[in-house]
Amino acid sequence: MVLKAFFPTCCASADSGLLVGRWVPEQSSAVVLAVVHFPFIPIQVKELLAQVQQASQVGVTVLGTWCHRRQEPEESLGHFLEGLGAIFSHKPWFQLCRERGSKSWSCKATHWQGPASPAASGEDQVMLIFYDQRKVLLSQLHPPTALPNRQAGDTTASAGGLAAVFDTVARSEALFQSDRFDEGPVRLSHWQSEGMEASILVELAKWAAGPVCLFLACLLSLISAASACRVFKLWPLSFIWSKLSTCEQLRHRLEQLTLIFSTQKAESPAQLMRKDLIGQLADALIPVADHVAEELQHLLQWLMGAPAGLKMNRALDQVLGRFFLYHIHLWISYIHLMSPFIERILWHVGLSACLGLTVALSILSDIIALLTFHIYCFYVYGARLYCLKIHGLSSLWRLFRGKKWNVLRQRVDSCSYDLDQLFIGTLLFTILVFLLPTTALYYLVFTLLRLLVVAVQGLIHLLVDLINSLPLYSLGLRLCRPYRLAAGVKFRVLEHETGRPLRLLMQINPLPYSRVVHTYRLPTCGCHPKHSWGSLCRKLFFGELIYPWRQRGNKQD
């Protein structure tokens, strides 16, 4: 039977001593965590192991002996090492041996039957697997995605041999506190013995981070308290806040900043991101607004003529067309009145774009909404007219057939009308029917324009959502420290000589970028359309107003 011994690469050059680690009988593998050097007192070694076992809940024991010797084998050392097997009894007892300066290793695992019958001990073949202790300690193993019909509880049962190795190393931090240069009773060799890596700048930054975070957290809590005060909850202001997507983004950004600068320790590596792009707002907003208004005027002139060859009712056409043209005239005057101030307002508003690309995109979305406000107004007028007409038509159609809508019973009932009621009803019905094409055309044109604007705003919102939910920290971690996020392991067979045990090098296989984004995706402030396509078409047909892009937060206000 082949036993597996996981050996840390940092101990390959350590002096002779005892192997300390954990034995996993289900996988018949031994995970070596550290090497205890001579001289030591067995009682103290056992005490240390008991302490570590209590602190970390990992069954750490003495697994065998490690011998790093020169060319000529020393007889006394050999007998001494075998004698240790009697003191620290462990089944199976590993004896790893390496000649100094060469690549030849030898290892045997023996099962002691007791000092009385050493001849009856069996020897098993051992396979050596080298692993980088620091990387395995810091890495987080991501199991392959479970099939959809599997329940969540089953995944723990299939935690394989490699997950057990990663788990053992990660939980044995208590063992790595002291190393061979410390003055304690027991001298250990493990990954920290190579020297703990640190940097002065990092240490200074860590000391300075505490007070700075505290100060910024206080400042942010002041700002949040100010914005939550009662003044802003009054009706006009709260209505405006809820309509502007910039405020939603600013609120989101405030939450993120509070989280980053809070003094609590982060629970998971899925930190929030901060982007430092500064958006650039176009300075040519006035000409754009003028251009839009001019195009609308051309459109209305076209509608007032014979659009697409259709013949309109001249009187109604002229009324509606002149009404809308007057609106546009008011709008252009308003824009020209505001033009000296627009530059300064935009510059100040643009400053807030340094809070991130998403805020800049939200500002853009709000500017589009403000610039196309007259289209929204026209849509509302056209929709209301059309809606009234449709309701009138359906009610008069029922009268034409001699029926009535029963509000109490919510159904259509028959009803007998008087002659003059019937006469006036039929007259009105005829009028409305003949005016229907004109109204419907205006409604159609303005609805299409409004849908176009809504689509553009929706695209911007989708982009903002995408940017908000992108896990930049995890992507950066995957780029700079790929061993932290592990999808699995890969093995490489090292130089092999016949008669020597098989040696493998275990390396960490990093997670692909697509899985990083999928696993660590941040929660979005999702604004999904509330209607299905069917209900949207129905609302459009009946002339009801549509609000497709409601933010999620509005429901609580």
Place this chain on the structure above:
Amino acid sequence: MEDEQSFSDICGGRLALQRRFYSPSCLEFSLSCPRITLRSLTAVTCTVWLAAYGLFTLCENSMILSAAIFITLLGLLGYLHFVKIDHETLLIIDSLGIQMTSSYASGKESTTFIEMGQVNDVVINEAIYMQKVIYYLCILLKDPVEPHGISQVVPLFQSAKPRLDCLIEVYRSCQDILAHQKATSTSLEGGDKIISASNRRSHSGMGAYWHRQEDRR
């Protein structure tokens, strides 16, 4: 111990199978795909540049020519790094698992490792691929819910696509190691029924037909 044999893939290209025998419990198979030839490279480059020159004579814009050179270079680099596989390796380690590595022409390697505890069996299956019926080697993974069920099929050597004679070589060596591993695992669990070589678990699909044929021989 190393030896090399030459086979052919389903389209008739030449493949080289290199087998490395490290120990009775560790075996490595390396299948190298046909290389990219100078003829195909020249043909593609000439086509792209002729098309670009045709566009240039229409539009009189010299940016098209520079764009064509750029596209050819980037396309070649992208093809070598993301598409063209140089060789595929299968490493079986008794009691650890099975590892598949694909090495691309630019040197990039992508590795997948499956632990032995998840491997149910290694079989040769038939499949319909475009207008042909081909054989392919695949690993059957265990279902954690049902002990004898199969949850997933992982195909091997998907880019090289060797023919049946090559697959049989790999299949025989894999089965030797798997049988040895199952024997030791049942003795470890202390099971009282001995799993003989002819009493393998049945699995659905055309692979079962092939499997029983092999047993009868």
